Structures are given as C-alpha cells and as structure tokens.
Amino acid sequence: MIDELDMLARFGGIAHLSVLEADGADRQRLQRLVVGGLLVRPRRGWYAVPNADPLLVRAAQLGGRVTCITALRKMGVWCVDDHRLHLAVASNTGHPPLRQDGLCIHYSRREPPISGPPVVSVLDALADQFRCQTGENVIVAIDSALNKGLIRRSDLNELRSRVPKKYWPLLDCVDGNCESGLETKVRLRLGRRGVRYRTQALIPGVGRVDILIGDRLIVETDGIEFHTGDAAIRDRDRDLLLHRLGYIVIRVTYAMVMYRWDEVESVITSYVSRREHRWSARHVRAGLA
Known part of the structure; x- marks a missing residue:
C-alpha cells in the first residue's frame, strides 16, 4: 500500500494533489490523514506535513512559488537577505495575493511546474532577481551558484535569454571563482x-x-x-x-x-x-x- 506520509517526505513535505496522485496516492486516504491531524491543507489541492517548511507552506497558501533570493538562500546560494518572502505568481492568475508587508511579488509568464514543492528552479530564481536586486547583488548570487555547481557556465546564455538586454552587462561581470x-x-x-x-x-x-x-x-x-x-x-x-x-x-x-x-x-x-x-x-x- 502506498504510504502518503512517506511520499510527502520525498517531495520535501509539501506537494500538490495532482503530483501525489500521479505517484500513486489515494485522495480519500489523504483526506483521512488531514482529519487525523497528520497532514494539513495550506490551500485547495495542496497537502503538507505539519512541520513542512513555513516558507513553502505560505507560498502555497498565497497561490505562488518561492523565488528570487528567498529560493536562492534555501538552495545554499550566497545572497543578501532582505527578510521578505519573494513569491512568483502567474501573471494571468485570477486571484493574485494582496500586497502586504514582508512580501515581494514577482509576476511571471512561466508556467508553474507540474511536480515538486512550490519553489522555482535555480535558473528561474536567478532570473527573477534581476528586477529586484542591485546589480552587485545579482552578480554575487550568480557567482555563488556557479561556484557551488548549481549552474554551469553554459547556463549564463540561458539567463541572458530570460532577462532584458539592459541587464546583459551584469552577466559579463560574472566570475564564479569566488567562494563567498x-x-x-x-x-x-x-x-x-x-x-x-x-x-x-x-x-x-x-x-x-x-x-x-x-x-x-x-x-x-x-x-x-x-x-x-x-x-x-x-x-x-x-x-x-x-x-x-x-x-x-x-x-x-x-x-x-x-x-x-x-x-x-x-x-x-x-x-x-x-x-x-x-x-x-x-x-x-x-x-x-
């Protein structure tokens, strides 16, 4: 029998129903776990263990995905923390989260991922920071991601294609040798x-x-x-x-x-x-x- 709790653990403690069902989870068993207090539902269609990462839970509650420096810090990338939750939200969403203190919304035309927790990829997070952070801090994060092997130098071309041309000179300043x-x-x-x-x-x-x-x-x-x-x-x-x-x-x-x-x-x-x-x-x- 499929163990939904073990399944949630493999997905980092939080996942969408469609992902869980694709992996063999049973909707009725998930609901019984919620009633028994072993799972919580941050938002319709989302399930999480009670001790799941609060940032991921809040992202699901708000209908978005963790991005920019919030996501990068979770991945181990060296970047300055401004203590806000940076949230990627689909630009065509019918119910965007209300603007509030401690929240920085990044509207995105990218389609949300169909698997995994509510957090964007490292390349998406690096691309989102261009409109949010200083040029120096953008380079710092890319340097760190390169140094830690989270991206390859060839990925810089992909980043270049995702950001406006005015930001391209920043990519020319990337080194990748620095360890902090x-x-x-x-x-x-x-x-x-x-x-x-x-x-x-x-x-x-x-x-x-x-x-x-x-x-x-x-x-x-x-x-x-x-x-x-x-x-x-x-x-x-x-x-x-x-x-x-x-x-x-x-x-x-x-x-x-x-x-x-x-x-x-x-x-x-x-x-x-x-x-x-x-x-x-x-x-x-x-x-x-």
Whole structure:
C-alpha cells in the first residue's frame, strides 16, 4: 500500500494533489490523514506535513512559488537577505495575493511546474532577481551558484535569454571563482576603482588566498558565520606565515564589507598608491620575491 506520509517526505513535505496522485496516492486516504491531524491543507489541492517548511507552506497558501533570493538562500546560494518572502505568481492568475508587508511579488509568464514543492528552479530564481536586486547583488548570487555547481557556465546564455538586454552587462561581470559573496563584492568594488587583482590566487607553501592585489597585497574575507575557535586560529597562523613570506594581509569582516567599505577601500588604495602591493628591490635582496 502506498504510504502518503512517506511520499510527502520525498517531495520535501509539501506537494500538490495532482503530483501525489500521479505517484500513486489515494485522495480519500489523504483526506483521512488531514482529519487525523497528520497532514494539513495550506490551500485547495495542496497537502503538507505539519512541520513542512513555513516558507513553502505560505507560498502555497498565497497561490505562488518561492523565488528570487528567498529560493536562492534555501538552495545554499550566497545572497543578501532582505527578510521578505519573494513569491512568483502567474501573471494571468485570477486571484493574485494582496500586497502586504514582508512580501515581494514577482509576476511571471512561466508556467508553474507540474511536480515538486512550490519553489522555482535555480535558473528561474536567478532570473527573477534581476528586477529586484542591485546589480552587485545579482552578480554575487550568480557567482555563488556557479561556484557551488548549481549552474554551469553554459547556463549564463540561458539567463541572458530570460532577462532584458539592459541587464546583459551584469552577466559579463560574472566570475564564479569566488567562494563567498563577500569575495565577489570586494572584487567588483576593486574593479570599479581600476585595481587589478586575482581571485583564489595560489601562494606557494601557503595555499589559495581570497584576493591577491599585485604581487603581495592579500585581502581575506571572514563571513558573517565566522567565529573564534580552531578555524580562527588556523587563519591567524596562516596570516603569520604570509607575513613571514613578505605578504601584506588585510582581513575584513562581513560588517566591514557591508557597512564600512569606504574605510577598507581607503586602506587598500593607499597601499596601491604607494606601490607597496608590488615586490621591490629590497624584497628581492631579502630573498622574498
């Protein structure tokens, strides 16, 4: 006998009746599970386990699908959270959800998927953010999706076909090497100032560093999840080794990148203007370069 509860678990805890029936579920058994409190119905045609993801449940209640940065964050993509539920709604829907605080509606001409939970694909979510987020944040999310293997570089052509031509220059700025959104933000801002850099540069005897400017100026980023402990100790030991090898290390936090970038940029451009980001003759004489 088909176990509808196990089936819901396979679909992430929430699914439409048409999907469940296609997989062998029985409508009457589903209804008995609702009466018994083992399932809930967020909206006509939808079934969910009581502890299903609240964002997905709310999306179903509102007649839409989770999209944009709300969906991207659920997929593990690095993006800035504006604490709203971003909801994709069919543009031809007869009953659109009322506009309300905490809700950002993306009207879409795309047909809703016939399977799975009420959340769009990663490409759809990336496309929806172009009209919603800043250019920098758009690139951050695409960089992250590339780096995590959620999309391929060939998918950028598909993205290009889904967004207005005025947004195409943003896709030309995508890198995919950066391992965090903070790295992407730093490289974009350095690029706008004309500062040349390399991302994930390999330093012999040390390993890869986030951003290398010139020959010896390194910028390392510590994300919002950064804490003290063994990881921090390893980072400091690595910084000490880099200093011993003649490198300059600037370690910046989430708050510094997000809210104090002017101060960080001033320090970096000061080093560059004094050409301290380059090996000098004295470094060569000291055997560092």
